[in-house]
Amino acid sequence: FVVGSVVLYFTSLLLPNREMVKEPVEEYFVEAKIESSSSLVGKTVEEAGLRNLMDLFLVEIVRGDRLIAPVSHSRVLQAGDKLLFSGNVKKIQVLNQFPGLTLFAQKTGLHTQELTEVVIKQDSTLVGHTLKNTGFRAKFDAAVVAIRRENDQVSGRLGEVSLRAGDILLLSTGEDFASRSNLRKNFFILSGVTPDNMISGWREKLVVFGFIAMIVASVITGKSLFDLSLFLFAALLFTGCISVNEVKRQFPMGIWVIVVSALCLANAMQFVGLDAQVAQFAASTLVGHGPIWILLGVMVMTIGITELLTNNAAAALMFPIAYSLAHGMGIDPFPIIVAVCFGASCSFISPFGYQTNLMVYNTGIYRLQDFAKVGSLITLAFVLVCAIMIPFIYPF
Template structure:
């Protein structure tokens, strides 16, 4: 290999290490790689611009924007009412089936976010029997169509960049149906091992609440026992912060002082009880907001709050809301609420101001689980336009040979002119991270070709892997992509593995389709841990699951998924 090829291998190794180390900054890592390639002369500005304007990437971006309008319709909410019955089995199958079907055309994160509250509030089936299967079904349902998941669209983008025609809308469907059917059966069987504790009274996850004693509070000078803070219903005084000192655990004889920060752990439904103590101000009171109606949210992966404290982020002015309480799954949070570094997946209980629902940055930073709902919903003729327009786009693409990008652009234009989508929504939800990752990946693929690394991969396949090893190479691509998905992210795994899979197929002189399909399907598989995919993290934080539940249920589902991919992909798309 040339010196440039060796240098590129080193850069790719560094990229992989950085993706594992900085899993929350995927776009930044790929962006840095892009700048390195440009600075070292591996690519030119013309290559960068061509990759950024790739037709497949443009299709991905337009479809993501269209999905914003789909999320604003009431279809998911209306159908979710019919999911539950007295039968656990019936409710489980209806929930999984509906989630899978909806995820085939909608963003699976949005599907789970919409159904999460409905599942938690149902009184007929323990939510813990449904939430994990809901996430798995949404993940597998995304494999049914070209637009079901971003990984399919990323592979489509990279395929068009190498001069291939790309995928049609239903090219994934036959394989996806086989994988989905087997995956749902195993999920149903393993759901019997999930806990059935539900969310009955007294099982709510403990939040951390903060109150401060004012100087004129009659509680000042009293012991914890005398103040009546020792035996609160469903609330526990866990810690006292006094200046730079912490009193933990709190004893009944500890004396309260003016300015003490009192940290309570327990059921947030009992927050109003703290109002009964004179001179005890909640954290939200400092911002002048009422706690009569509270809103529960989850911090998103792409939120600007990740890694920052409430104070440094200017939370009150940014969102017109104040944090009443905070909860983090699998970790005990302590200290002053305003000084706690926030993480993706943290639950926040908010006291909201009048402008909260209308703020353009709410959906960018949070999943809103309960309480105030954003006003971004459509109904009437606009809702009909969205769904009929979406159906027309699919029909034009699948039935009449119109390019998906062309039909999607016409639909996007109609949605904008009709008011179904606003310019602010498009700016707020524009998929910058996906655009940057795919652009960088396309530039990496270009560099692999220009440096000769792609040719060496092809030659290695031709010289070392004979015809008898085609299936072995195919399985290797599938398993490697899956492992990368668990280590980094699904989009990053697809972007990294596509050039390898495509060049292996070229070198072995077999069809590229089964190899790139292996990348697409394996990059969509994340079942074993709650941290591998956003929907898993959402149901993990919203339930009483432990890591063992994901292992017990997820390992059989993952193995079934992979085996069915090995069976169905070569069957639908033969190597020769």
Template sequence: MTLSMWLLTIILVGLVVLLVKFQQHTTAIFGSVLVLIFALGWVDSETLLGNAANEGLATLVLLILIAYALEKTSILTQLTRSLFSKSERSSIVRTISFSGISSALLNNTAVVAAMISSIQKNPQVNTARVLLPMCFAATLGGTMTLIGTSTNLVVNSMWVKQGHDAIGFFDLTPIGLIVFLLGAIVLYFTSLMLPKKEMVEEDVEEYFVEAKLESTSSLVGKTVEEAGLRNLVDLFLVEIIRSDRLVRPVSHSQMLRAGDKLLFSGNVKKIQVLDQFDGLKLFAHKTGLLTQELTEVAIKQDSNLVGKSLKETGFRAKFDAAVVAIRREGEQVSGKLGEVHLRAGDLLLLATGTDFASRDNLRKNFYILSGVTPDNMISGWREKLVMVGFVAMIIGSVVTGRSLFDLSLFLFAALLFTGCISVDEIKRHFPVSIWLIVVSALSLANAMQAVGMDGQIASFAANSLSGYAPVWTLLGVMVLTIMITELLTNNAAAALMFPIAYSLAIGMDVNAFPLILAVCFGASCSFISPFGYQTNLMVYNTGLYKIKDFVKVGGLITVVYTLVCVIMIPIIYPF
């Protein structure tokens, strides 16, 4: 080995050590290595810019942003409503199935986040028995399509950079489907090994929110359950006011009528979910003020508002603001929002106008506490556009053979032009970390070529592995990738293992695609450690699990997962 090869080897070893020791600084570590190999001249500026803007990486970014727009629709909320029954076994089957199938098309982190809340709120099942199987099923489901997990997209971008056609949308499906089905069976039975615990619910500030059902709403004449208002995530229908008559508690069979005032309690960040129900208007909508950014205030002891209702105060004209929700410590607010008599210490969430900050009566009446940004949602024709556009993109890619980059670019442009996703949201959700990791990994592969290390690995494969069946190399690549993903993260594991797997295939003179798929599936196999993947950490903290719970359930899943991949990959994609 030359001096340059030894130096690059030291850099790669140092990269792994730093990633293990400082996992929270993954982006900075990869970025530093990128600068270092550029400074050493192993990668020139033209190559670096090509890596930063290659088609595979651009497709990855576009699909992640499109997936975010899809998460803003009501699809997850609608589908989670019928998951649970009084039977724990039936609930686990439904949860595993829904989580896996959803994660094949949606970001699995978003799926897990939405389902955690639904599981927490459901009294019919023990949360600890359902939560971990749901999380693992989401990971398994993500292996079924190209966009099921960012790891697949990372590998695809590196594969395209090598001059190959992009991985097809359903190229991973035959293997991923078998992985999911067998994994789901294992999860069903291993869930019995999990202890029964009560989950600690997230501490949220429960506000009192009013919405009116308009006469034109399609919900009129339906029961509460038929309308889908029974199992909202983080919002609970407390009471209905109908012609000055109070309906409380609200049963699932209660019929909805035009003009009903529906009173919800819960996490105010979820209030925009109500916008997705036809003809359901928040109290603040009467004023014409938007609820994208909210201001939280507390009423002062000597405020002129104390003892008066919102209607009596002329709140909108006085402050250029409308009350979206009210919270009162130690007491649940009841009745029409506009008729609630305010008290000192009441917390109000305000949708404010442009003149709000300049009003000179604010300090006299309020303590300004903070700004609150509700979870942004989309509804109506925009929601339909996102869903139909997403399905059309997938079908178009399969039927026409047009590249996923082209179709995702068209859909992204349509979503941006129609306001389904804003420029600010693009800035907030642009996957900078994944982008930098992929650019660094591509540049490391270029550095390996520049110093001849890829040839060294290929030579090793030709001399040392030529007498062995390629399936053993596939097994070795997969096991090593699994080990790295458990120690680091899935995207880092894929980035580090791709050039090694590709060089091994070149040296053995075999089809590289099976080994690349081993990297895809191996990088997604993160079940043994709660720290290997973000969804694992989410349920680990929320579900009060112990590491041994992950080891005993995740260990068996890992064995089954690995065996299925090693057997099925060479059958479907021969060497």
């Protein structure tokens, strides 16, 4: 912590000082359609009063397959035109004062009085697809009011914009939105979602004392915590302390699949003798080198994996390899396994390595090279400290 804080202080001086400039392309991208019954039809942009809106700027007009940009004050509006605005989304309600001007989300029957802000995850099923072909409303019980993409301009119809990881969506949500089990798989929720229900009264006491009773029963009877936790889970489910929907939303299915797959891979390696071959290869290749080089090699490999996958996946995949290498060299495997754990948590080089990185990447107006430049130096310090401290605390 101390070394990392010092290194971060000096490396932060390498970051560019980008001021938050209020430009339309850096703000939310909103679409509104002119209905055939609108009084705006036949008027110019200036006559319709769309030129001098507060904190909203008319960027483009989509007319059929034609994109009109920039939009002049004398451009005549037609029925079916899609008007694309950019600016402060808090002022979006001002568009409702124009009769016959319908927002993109309002076409789905949802209102825009209460909005929810979300960030698209890197592994979301939405990445690379458009709102039009994803069935967004049916999948999430929500409609997109606006899109914001840092350091890049969104153009064209809102429903035909190819979504990217890190895009910030402003959603108009339905009553079933908060209970959907696929939210955490696709989004980071920034604001506006109704929090989970808090339990109270006798149910609260049941949870607390049930957890304590589970631990005491394990100590007294010798039963495994897993078996006893199943009984507690059944009791909480039966008494209404938790619901099936909450279990579906919270259950870490991805982690379970990764860990189980890694364990199966480890068993397969042992069954076919691959772990013994890895150990033999390590013993013959690394002869003459000290255990510290094994620790460094394993840690660097784990860091490379965790930048591409999750920390859980990196640890699960590298564990059998680290264990085999340690046994091949005839050293205590525990320090090497500790190096895997630390390496799996060392995710500083890429903004997509961890969810907090992605949040900072958007709000700080950073670029990939900023993360790579600063993160590489912090990772180097991290590895050096681990290489010194792990053998000191857990000798080979």
